[in-house]
Amino acid sequence: MSLSYRIAYVFLRNLYSYKRFVVPTFLVSLVEPLFYLVTFGIGMGAYMGAFGGRPYLHFLVPGVLATAAMMSSSFExxxxxxxxxxxEKVYESLIATPVSADEAVAGDIAxxxxxxxxxxxxxxxxxLAMGVAPAAAWRAAVLLVFLVFVGVLFGSLAMIVTSVSPSFDFFSYYTELVITPMFFFSGVFFPLDNFPGWMKVLAEFLPLTHAVRVSRALFTGDAVPGVGWSLAGLAVLAAAAFTVSTRMMRKRLIK
Structure with a gap:
């Protein structure tokens, strides 16, 4: 794998392109959290009891934060x-410059x-506007850094799928069979303790489960069992997914 400062050039190229769509993208990104927090947090929260001595919204928000990072990085x-x-043939143009295929892929994952x-x-x-805040200000900062890490993980996994995709239609297999089940079975909306035994075991194999666990520990400040193992597992998976994604994309780009 060949990586250098040129990754920053790829990142800045994406940032410059993004500026053209910043307003509609911002509005869509703002509507999504409002939908989840109002529909699930307030709507369902009215029928849910307290979770760990806190309102349901305090349980929901950390899971939705991890989910938001997963969704955005995956679809990108x-x-x-x-x-x-x-x-657009952007990659074709990039690798015709001193930017390597690995750097182009790494820049896109970044x-x-x-x-x-x-x-x-x-x-x-x-x-925060709804009155749901992390246990401490420093926890909010660390949680935002963690969301970047979550983005690298799920961006790398999505890049692996893209490396073998023949068309847009192919992505529906990944979104419908992987992303959507993770969204519902990773403890975002309900504690894993409420799941049947076999489903708990299955949930432990889903990376979003561990991302939600770490996010919730950072947000609430509670001692969450297994959070250290979850973080270590995510780090190993992210490193492996990043390495595999760059290699597979290199094969697709350089024939």
């Missing part, structure tokens, strides 16, 4: 990257993680 490295490869940070940051801003 699925649809966004595919458009740049097939339709950009995807930044998009995840934006989504998570907006989600946190909406939560």
């Amino acid at each position: 490295c699925l649809y966004g990257t595919f458009v740049k490869i097939v339709h 950009w995807a993680s930044f998009r995840g940070l934006i989504s998570g940051g907006l989600m946190m801003a909406v939560a």
Whole structure:
């Protein structure tokens, strides 16, 4: 793997392109957290009891933050990257310069993680406006850094899918069979303790479960069992996914 400061050039190229769509993207990113927090947090929260001595919204927000980072980074490295490869020929132009294929891919994953940070940051801003705040200010800062890490993980996993995708339609397998089940079975909306035994075991194999666990520990300040192992597992998976994604994308780009 060949990486250098040129990753920053790829990131800045994406940032410059993003400026053209910043207003509609910002509005969409703002509506999404409002939808989740109002529909699930307030709507369902009215029928839910306290979780750990706190209102349901305090349980929900950390999970939704991790989910926002997952969704944004995944879709950026699925649809966004595919458009740049097939339709806009951006990668073709990039690797014709001193930027290597690995650096182009790494720059896009870095950009995807930044998009995840934006989504998570907006989600946190909406939560704060609704009176739902982390246990301490420093925890909010650390949690935002963690969302960047979550973006790298899920951006890398999505990039692996893109490396073998023949068309847009192929992405529906990943979104419907992987992303959507993770969203509902990773403890975002309900504690894993409420799940049947077999479902608890299955949930432990989902990376979003561990991202939600760490996010919740950072947000609430509670001692969450297994959070250290979750963080270590996420780090190993992120490193492996990043390495595999750059290699597989290199094979697709350089034939």
